Amino acid sequence: MREDVIDFDRLGRRIPPVSPRLIGIVLAAIAVLAVLFSTFYQVQPEAVGVVMRFGKFVRTSEPGLHAKVPFVERVQKVPVQRQLKHEFGFRTEEAAVRTRYSESDFAAESVMLTGDLNVAVVEWIVQYRVSDPYKFLFKVRNLDDTFRAMTEAVMREVVGDRTVTEVLTVGRQEIETRVVEQLQALVTQYEMGVTVDQVVLQDVNPPDPVKPSWDAVNQAQQQRDRLINEARAEYNKVVPRAKGEAEQAILQAQGYALDRVNRAQGDSARFKSLYEAYRKAPEVTRRRMHLETMERVLPLVGGKLFLDKDAKGILPLFSFDKLQGTVPGVPRGGGDQ
Amino acid sequence: MNTRLLQIAAVVLALIAFNDAFYQVNESDQVIITQFGNPIGTPVTSPGMHFKLPFIQRANRFDKRFLEWDGNPNQVPTRDKRFIWVDTYARWRIVDPLKFFQRLRDERGAQSRLDDILDGEVRNAVARYDLIEIVRSTNRNPEDVPIEAGEERVILEQIKQGRRQIHHEILERAASRMSDLGIELLDIRLKRINYVEEVQKDVFARMIAERQRIAELFRSEGEGESARIRGERERELKRIQSEAYRTAEELRGKADAQATDIYAEAHGRDADFYAFTKSLETYEKSIDPKTFFILSTDSELLKFIQRPR
Numbered sequence: 001m002r003e004d005v006i007d008f009d010r011l012g013r014r015i016p017p018v019s020p021r022l023i024g025i026v027l028a029a030i031a032v033l034a035v036l037f038s039t040f041y042q043v044q045p046e047a048v049g050v051v052m053r054f055g056k057f058v059r060t061s062e063p064g065l066h067a068k069v070p071f072v073e074r075v076q077k078v079p080v081q082r083q084l085k086h087e088f089g090f091r092t093e094e095a096a097v098r099t100r101y102s103e104s105d106f107a108a109e110s111v112m113l114t115g116d117l118n119v120a121v122v123e124w125i126v127q128y129r130v131s132d133p134y135k136f137l138f139k140v141r142n143l144d145d146t147f148r149a150m151t152e153a154v155m156r157e158v159v160g161d162r163t164v165t166e167v168l169t170v171g172r173q174e175i176e177t178r179v180v181e182q183l184q185a186l187v188t189q190y191e192m193g194v195t196v197d198q199v200v201l202q203d204v205n206p207p208d209p210v211k212p213s214w215d216a217v218n219q220a221q222q223q224r225d226r227l228i229n230e231a232r233a234e235y236n237k238v239v240p241r242a243k244g245e246a247e248q249a250i251l252q253a254q255g256y257a258l259d260r261v262n263r264a265q266g267d268s269a270r271f272k273s274l275y276e277a278y279r280k281a282p283e284v285t286r287r288r289m290h291l292e293t294m295e296r297v298l299p300l301v302g303g304k305l306f307l308d309k310d311a312k313g314i315l316p317l318f319s320f321d322k323l324q325g326t327v328p329g330v331p332r333g334g335g336d337q
Numbered sequence: 338m339n340t341r342l343l344q345i346a347a348v349v350l351a352l353i354a355f356n357d358a359f360y361q362v363n364e365s366d367q368v369i370i371t372q373f374g375n376p377i378g379t380p381v382t383s384p385g386m387h388f389k390l391p392f393i394q395r396a397n398r399f400d401k402r403f404l405e406w407d408g409n410p411n412q413v414p415t416r417d418k419r420f421i422w423v424d425t426y427a428r429w430r431i432v433d434p435l436k437f438f439q440r441l442r443d444e445r446g447a448q449s450r451l452d453d454i455l456d457g458e459v460r461n462a463v464a465r466y467d468l469i470e471i472v473r474s475t476n477r478n479p480e481d482v483p484i485e486a487g488e489e490r491v492i493l494e495q496i497k498q499g500r501r502q503i504h505h506e507i508l509e510r511a512a513s514r515m516s517d518l519g520i521e522l523l524d525i526r527l528k529r530i531n532y533v534e535e536v537q538k539d540v541f542a543r544m545i546a547e548r549q550r551i552a553e554l555f556r557s558e559g560e561g562e563s564a565r566i567r568g569e570r571e572r573e574l575k576r577i578q579s580e581a582y583r584t585a586e587e588l589r590g591k592a593d594a595q596a597t598d599i600y601a602e603a604h605g606r607d608a609d610f611y612a613f614t615k616s617l618e619t620y621e622k623s624i625d626p627k628t629f630f631i632l633s634t635d636s637e638l639l640k641f642i643q644r645p646r
Contacts, residue, residue, distance in 0.1 A: 224559025246581030
């Protein structure tokens with residue numbers, strides 16, 4: 001621990017004696033430096049310098065290196081090119097790829113009444129620029145607070161004219177443009193020397209206790225769409241097929257019609273030809289046709305019985321199942337073959 | 338030695354006096370010179386370096402800019418007996434520093450006077466109007482208000498005055514009370530309005546009920562629409578099928594008629610002969626090995642079995 005003890009005596013003794021001449025030179029150098037620093041100043045590219053002589057505004061200077069009267073003139077730099085931003089209802093704590101937001105609650109800023117006397121939680125940002133450095137510096141005290149208060153008042157005025165549904169869904173764009181308009185008018189009235197670039201609504205939500213019921217509405221909406229889609233699907237599954245089948249039935253009927261007419265025409269043509277021939281010798285032809293048919297038919301007949309025209313009461317001679325065999329379509333009747 | 342000390346004292350005194358004789362007025366300042374506490378001359382408003390009598394006169398600085406006033410959030414009942422938190426802000430400036438100095442002395446005094454006047458006026462104004470008048474500023478064309486899921490048409494109630502009018506009214510009344518204070522009130526606005534806790538609960542309950550109603554509306558809309566589509570499907574099906582049936586049967590009928598005509602025209606030449614040929618055809622078709630014939634020898638075919646002629 002001995003090393004920590006500082007021996008002031010020895011330290012003092014080490015400083016060499018200083019001549020008054022040296023002190024004079026150092027003081028002169030400091031004075032020159034002070035004058036130089038007070039004379040030249042630099043204005044950043046995004047800013048403009050406002051020069052005041054004894055507190056009186058004399059000129060503004062553009063970006064670059066400038067000189068002024070030392071000690072008499074003072075410069076205040078105003079970032080006119082930079083876009084400034086205010087956040088309402090939330091605060092960005094650290095802007096990065098994954099931006100971190102403050103955990104604190106800014107509900108007082110974001111909770112507002114809508115035109116149908118409901119409540120919405122609106123978070124938004126305002127971007128603005130300094131357009132008149134003179135007004136910006138000398139017309140309004142505590143410009144930031146004023147600007148925030150104005151913005152909140154205007155936002156509430158605009159939201160207060162809209163229904164909660166409008167605020168939460170379709171009305172966002174319009175709210176943004178209306179707020180910009182009204183805020184700009186107010187800024188001009190207050191001579192703040194700023195221009196409002198844009199207002200962007202961020203999260204716009206119903207209050208937390210009401211949220212589930214909003215979700216339920218969304219759900220119901222999807223359910224509705226699903227039901228309708230399902231019904232449409234069913235419709236589409238059945239109707240086009242039915243159309244095809246209908247066409248099929250019609251085509252089939254057309255086929256039938258063609259078939260029927262053609263056959264009729266064929267039959268009648270045949271009959272006509274036959275008739276023309278028949279007419280020449282009706283009696284003979286008739287007999288011939290009859291006999292020819294019999295000739296073709298009789299060999300096919302399963303059982304035959306020739307009976308004298310005077311024979312009577314022979315029917316009981318046949319067994320019943322033999323007779324049955326004559327009835328077509330009954331399989332067991334084959335005894336006569 | 339003594340004279341040297343005196344000389345130094347004189348120089349120091351002169352320096353102090355010189356320093357006190359000049360005062361700087363900034364762009365945002367206005368100054369009133371007082372002599373032993375009494376205001377002298379007109380207020381100095383032009384920025385730059387100025388001169389006064391050292392020690393005897395004093396420079397009292399006042400801000401020339403628009404100054405802020407931020408109201409305390411106040412719990413106020415509206416005319417329709419709804420309790421709300423009202424938070425206001427105002428902008429004002431010192432237009433007559435002399436009067437201001439005489440009446441209020443400094444900004445602290447001014448703030449407390451502003452509190453008295455503005456809080457009171459805001460309270461009065463809020464109590465004079467229904468909540469809807471305070472929230473809304475214009476009557477929008479009901480056509481422009483989007484309506485959700487077949488909700489009733491007019492959601493937004495009509496208002497008579499509106500927020501802007503109320504701002505204006507508060508401003509006018511408050512400004513008239515401030516004219517003799519050397520203060521100009523530029524603007525006063527309601528910054529925030531919120532329901533007090535108990536009212537808020539009711540409002541949330543109402544919002545939930547409203548949402549549920551809309552959800553039900555959506556659901557029944559979905560069911561209704563899908564039922565309609567199903568009905569339409571049924572109808573289309575029946576229409577298509579029956580139309581096809583009708584067309585088909587018409588075609589068939591026409592064809593049958595045409596065929597009948599053709600047959601009738603042909604067979605009509607000799608109905609008897611037709612019957613004859615058709616019968617023969619039928620025999621040929623209907624006779625098969627299962628057929629059993631009992632033929633009389635008297636028949637056309639067999640008559641020659643017994644006798645040749």
